[in-house]
Amino acid sequence: MSEGATTAGASARTRSEHRLAWLLCAPAVIAxxxxxxxxxxxxxxxxxxQIDLRFPDEGGFVGLxxxxxxxxxxxxxxxxxxxxxxxxxxxxxxxxxxxxxxxxMHRAIFGRGVVRTAVLIPxxxxxxxxxxxxxxxxxxxxxxVNNLPLISDEMDWFGERFSSFAVIIMAEVWKTTPFMxxxxxxxxxxxxxxxxxxxxxxxxxxxxxxxxxxLPLMKPAILVALLFRTLDAFRxxxxxxxxxxxxxDTESVSILGFNQLISRLNLGLGSAVSVLIFICVLxxxxxxVRVLGTRVEEGRPVK
Amino acid sequence: xxxxxRIAAIGLVFLGAVALVVxxxxxxxxxxxxxxxxxxxxVAIQPGGSIEEVSKRCSEESNGRYTVxxxxxxxxxxxxxxxxxxxxxxxxxxxxxxxxxxxxTGEFANAGWxxxxxxxxxxxxxxxxxxxxxxxxxxxxxxxxxxxxxxTQLLWYRKDLVKQAPRTWDEMIDQAERLGRGNxxxxxxxxxRYEGFTVWANALIESAGxxxxxxPEEVDLAEGPTTRALEVIGRFAxxxxxxxxxxxxxxxxxxxxxxxxxxxxxxxYTFAYASASEEAPEIAKNMGFARFPRIDAxxxxxxxxxxxxxxxxxxxxxxxxxxxxxxxxxxxxxxxxAVELDGxxxxxxxxxxxxxxxxxxxxxxxxxKRSIEDAGPRPSTAAYQDVSLAVQxxxxxxxxxxxxxxxxxxxxxxxxxxxxxxxxxxx
Numbered sequence: 001m002s003e004g005a006t007t008a009g010a011s012a013r014t015r016s017e018h019r020l021a022w023l024l025c026a027p028a029v030i031a032x033x034x035x036x037x038x039x040x041x042x043x044x045x046x047x048x049x050q051i052d053l054r055f056p057d058e059g060g061f062v063g064l065x066x067x068x069x070x071x072x073x074x075x076x077x078x079x080x081x082x083x084x085x086x087x088x089x090x091x092x093x094x095x096x097x098x099x100x101x102x103x104x105m106h107r108a109i110f111g112r113g114v115v116r117t118a119v120l121i122p123x124x125x126x127x128x129x130x131x132x133x134x135x136x137x138x139x140x141x142x143x144x145v146n147n148l149p150l151i152s153d154e155m156d157w158f159g160e161r162f163s164s165f166a167v168i169i170m171a172e173v174w175k176t177t178p179f180m181x182x183x184x185x186x187x188x189x190x191x192x193x194x195x196x197x198x199x200x201x202x203x204x205x206x207x208x209x210x211x212x213x214x215l216p217l218m219k220p221a222i223l224v225a226l227l228f229r230t231l232d233a234f235r236x237x238x239x240x241x242x243x244x245x246x247x248x249d250t251e252s253v254s255i256l257g258f259n260q261l262i263s264r265l266n267l268g269l270g271s272a273v274s275v276l277i278f279i280c281v282l283x284x285x286x287x288x289v290r291v292l293g294t295r296v297e298e299g300r301p302v303k
Numbered sequence: 304x305x306x307x308x309r310i311a312a313i314g315l316v317f318l319g320a321v322a323l324v325v326x327x328x329x330x331x332x333x334x335x336x337x338x339x340x341x342x343x344x345x346v347a348i349q350p351g352g353s354i355e356e357v358s359k360r361c362s363e364e365s366n367g368r369y370t371v372x373x374x375x376x377x378x379x380x381x382x383x384x385x386x387x388x389x390x391x392x393x394x395x396x397x398x399x400x401x402x403x404x405x406x407x408t409g410e411f412a413n414a415g416w417x418x419x420x421x422x423x424x425x426x427x428x429x430x431x432x433x434x435x436x437x438x439x440x441x442x443x444x445x446x447x448x449x450x451x452x453x454x455t456q457l458l459w460y461r462k463d464l465v466k467q468a469p470r471t472w473d474e475m476i477d478q479a480e481r482l483g484r485g486n487x488x489x490x491x492x493x494x495x496r497y498e499g500f501t502v503w504a505n506a507l508i509e510s511a512g513x514x515x516x517x518x519p520e521e522v523d524l525a526e527g528p529t530t531r532a533l534e535v536i537g538r539f540a541x542x543x544x545x546x547x548x549x550x551x552x553x554x555x556x557x558x559x560x561x562x563x564x565x566x567x568x569x570x571x572y573t574f575a576y577a578s579a580s581e582e583a584p585e586i587a588k589n590m591g592f593a594r595f596p597r598i599d600a601x602x603x604x605x606x607x608x609x610x611x612x613x614x615x616x617x618x619x620x621x622x623x624x625x626x627x628x629x630x631x632x633x634x635x636x637x638x639x640x641a642v643e644l645d646g647x648x649x650x651x652x653x654x655x656x657x658x659x660x661x662x663x664x665x666x667x668x669x670x671x672k673r674s675i676e677d678a679g680p681r682p683s684t685a686a687y688q689d690v691s692l693a694v695q696x697x698x699x700x701x702x703x704x705x706x707x708x709x710x711x712x713x714x715x716x717x718x719x720x721x722x723x724x725x726x727x728x729x730x
Contacts, residue, residue, distance in 0.1 A: 053388075142559075154547040247699060248550070
């Protein structure tokens with residue numbers, strides 16, 4: 001505003017354009033505040049109070065007490081370990097499988113549409129339904145898995161921690177690999193085919209072409225896919241809730257929050273858990289963007 | 304300038320439209336409640352249709368004063384509660400009558416979600432009802448619901464495999480071990496990590512001669528009897544009498560295990576008999592019944608106690624007629640309908656000699672009645688969910704309990720229960 005060179009007319013125009021910009025943004029800003037900022041703020045406000053729906057006469061500000069009781073509980077750390085473990089394992093398996101599927105979808109010579117649709121079907125199935133289907137398959141009394149060769153008829157998959165994890169991981173991977181594959185495929189199609197032609201002429205093997213051309217050029221797509229899936233996997237709830245409901249020490253932090261909020265109606269404690277989950281998710285996003293973000297720039301496909 | 308104004312106008316219209324939609328959406332739910340004297344009855348679904356039947360009859364008998372519209376909740380107890388709690392927690396006026404599981408009374412009453420029953424109505428709905436069942440509908444000495452159906456578990460066994468019904472859990476485990484796994488030598492119970500597990504563990508602890516809580520905020524758990532009950536759980540879970548899927552079993556998987564001939568023993572609710580008669584007539588022919596087994600030979604067992612009581616919501620706009628309707632829905636005639644169509648045990652003791660009950664429970668009506676009279680109910684406290692979660696956390700999976708030395712699990716259970724009644728820590 002201080003620039004003396006601008007004429008009065010131009011500055012009035014700039015001002016009106018500014019106002020217009022604000023007006024145009026306003027609905028989106030209001031909507032974001034209403035649906036995002038308000039609930040988050042409310043959760044934070046609840047998390048510093050002693051508040052339990054079943055005991056309406058109690059209550060009051062307790063500072064960080066709720067956080068202290070969450071962080072000093074073994075349960076929180078066990079569940080955080082479970083969540084991180086499940087996230088790491090499922091996302092790594094999904095990345096490898098998703099990459100293979102993306103390459104296949106990319107190369108499919110005939111029936112492209114059919115192949116891509118078929119691969120996407122698991123992702124279109126509601127998580128709860130998929131979880132039930134996998135649970136029934138592995139149930140010791142009615143499932144088919146225990147009738148397969150090499151598997152004991154009496155194997156109780158959900159009766160032990162790591163066999164439960166195995167089924168949960170399989171169900172998660174089955175369901176979300178297509179999503180990973182789709183994101184990777186989007187990266188794959190941006191690579192110029194001529195690069196491969198040139199490499200072939202120079203005598204590069206198929207493996208060399210994959211590691212020297214495909215991978216470096218797909219880095220941005222891979223990072224985006226990993227970020228999305230990690231954030232998603234960290235909030236795992238449905239599959240565990242259906243299969244074990246957290247029994248056998250398979251609980252995730254989301255189920256822990258659910259138990260405090262919905263089963264116990266202890267809104268203070270439950271909100272503290274929710275806020276801590278929110279902070280974890282923020283930290284993951286921050287890590288990806290900060291540590292790996294620079295690499296996104298490096299790996300931008302050359303045009 | 305003109306453009307800005309026009310866009311601003313469009314923006315305002317848009318905002319107005321959004322506001323209108325929000326208002327319309329928000330008011331959509333209210334139209335139900337304002338439909339005059341229609342009473343909405345939120346209740347767990349019963350497959351035999353008894354809820355529809357009693358709602359229809361009471362509506363007709365009211366001579367146009369009210370129409371009861373049942374609104375069904377899922378079969379899973381925790382999901383039923385979750386739906387009710389969400390609505391009641393938000394002061395939802397669209398619920399008039401609540402079908403309340405026996406364990407929710409303390410919680411709903413303390414939160415101020417259900418109305419107290421007093422005077423003539425109270426006398427009417429508690430007449431001839433088992434005293435233990437009235438307790439489950441009461442909190443801190445006040446009645447909050449009209450007792451409808453009750454429920455208890457019996458020991459079901461195969462007469463062709465077992466000569467005499469076992470009296471104690473130890474005897475039953477011995478008999479099962481002798482039969483062997485391939486020959487029906489397993490016992491079906493409910494030991495998934497859910498409310499059914501608390502039912503089982505509580506019945507064993509009560510049968511051993513102690514209880515979880517002595518008052519809503521006081522842990523009891525006498526050490527000797529509790530350890531004894533835990534050792535029985537540990538012995539069973541680590542023996543060949545435990546079915547392979549013990550730690551994920553529920554009422555339905557237990558029923559299937561018994562009906563398939565895999566298990567010669569089962570503790571389960573009264574529906575098991577009707578179910579076996581229909582699904583596995585060969586097994587039903589040899590189906591014996593006995594009282595829930597004891598822990599110690601010298602001390603009578605305390606079988607589990609379940610059931611539903613009918614409460615009037617504090618947010619109902621028609622409380623007065625809702626009380627009348629709930630009294631009718633839970634009344635003598637309705638209880639007969641419930642046992643006829645769905646095999647639900649009546650809460651009125653005087654009905655056990657009627658044909659409705661003796662036909663539903665051929666030969667074991669008296670056993671059901673005595674089991675209810677002697678039952679060991681789950682604790683009555685506003686923090687019941689915390690208590691139940693604490694029991695499940697401490698004792699599940701059951702095979703973690705060392706049958707020789709349950710003292711460490713006892714300590715864990717005790718400290719988790721202390722946390723639960725004080726509502727501290729995570730559960």
